[in-house]
Amino acid sequence: MVIDPKHLELLRLFDEYGSVTAVADVTHRSPSAVSQQLRQAGSEIGHALVEPAGRGLTLTAAGRLLAHGGRDVARTLARVQAQWEGHLGEAVGEITLAGLPSALTHLLPDALRRLREDHPHIDLRMDDVDLAEHEFAGLTRDVDIVVAHSLVAERPLGTDGLTVVPLAREPIDVALAIGHPLADRAELTPDDIVDCRWVGVPRGYPFDTILTSIEHLTGRDLDVVQRIRDNRLIEAIVASSDQVALLPRFTTPRDAGLSLVPLTGVTTTRWIVAVMRPDTAERVAVRAVISALSRVDDAAV
Missing domain, CATH: 3.40.190.10 (Periplasmic binding protein-like II)
Structure with a gap:
């Protein structure tokens, strides 16, 4: 029996995305069409490749084995494509x-x-x-x-x-309004800023690790009054209040009404x-x- 590479690709996608609906979205097919193709693959191969799991489907051991093979095939095809592009030099x-x-x-x-x-x-x-x-x-x-x-x-x-x-390394600085009492400092330490009111980022975002480090070093909890994703909004809040934040040195506008001051004592450079x-x-x-x-x-x- 020769396994159809299309079945391997379908199983690879199902393994990576985890549901019929997700596979349908990325392949621009209907969920019913994806389900039918999974059934067809199992019928042609002669083994059950998916089985019920709650309200959805999951791969069987045979399905997982073939999904792994599908990843190998995808990598090989991409490698051949890369080698061909290299041969052409384009x-x-x-x-x-x-x-x-x-x-x-x-x-x-x-x-x-x-x-x-x-x-x-x-x-x-x-x-x-x-x-x-x-x-x-x-x-x-x-x-x-x-x-x-x-x-x-x-x-x-x-x-x-x-x-x-x-690709690059970039320092993360403490951002303060120009009129903030600490804005003219050459550098700041965790003890200098532990009593400030902070605009943070959502937990799990890299900049939050700096705030956590400050808390560990000082033994005190920071007053994080809000957590925001967008740097432009953070800049606007900091520039018009007494709140402080962490912002990247190279991409924070110089005309945003802010002072960027290096923070010492903790790791503040991002990869x-x-x-x-x-x-x-x-x-x-x-x-x-x-x-x-x-x-x-x-x-x-």
Whole structure:
């Protein structure tokens, strides 16, 4: 019996996305069509590949084995595609990229200029997302390059088994209104700011680890009055109040009515990295985009 590669791909997708509805969404098919194809795959192979689980379906042991094989096939096809592109020596095609806005603001302007000059046949399609650190890895199922960040390590949480390439390092400073009593300081320590009222980020977001470190070092809880994702909104709140926040040094506007003061005594430098599936990372066009994004060796960083 020869196994149809289309069945392997379907099982791979079902294993990765976890439901018939999710597979239907990403493959632009109806849930009933996906269910029918799963049944057809099991019938042709001669083994049950899915079984009921609550109100949905889950893979059987046979289904999981073939889903793993589907991943191997996908990686092999992508590797052959990358080798073929390398043979042709061409960086062409559509590349999808998603990442957090503050990092993309820092990296994209120069990257787009470099790509326009050196690789005009790459079509870069972008989306901005702001997620908890461990959530970025999941985007690699649908996106070629995910720009993520971490203050803990070069490899963000949840990226085991994925290719991670450092792009830049950026200090995170304490942001205060220009008229704040601490705004003219050359640097600040955790003891200096432990009594401040804070605008934080949602728990699980990398910047929150700095606030946690301040609490551990001082032995006191911070007064986090609100938790907000959008840096522009945080800037506006800080500039017009006595509240303080943590903001990236390179992408916070200099005319926003803020003073950015370095914080000592805790780790405040974030790694900005590209996260990709290993097979995707081998594509010539993807490597060209990564090279254009990279600012690791930039003296300004």
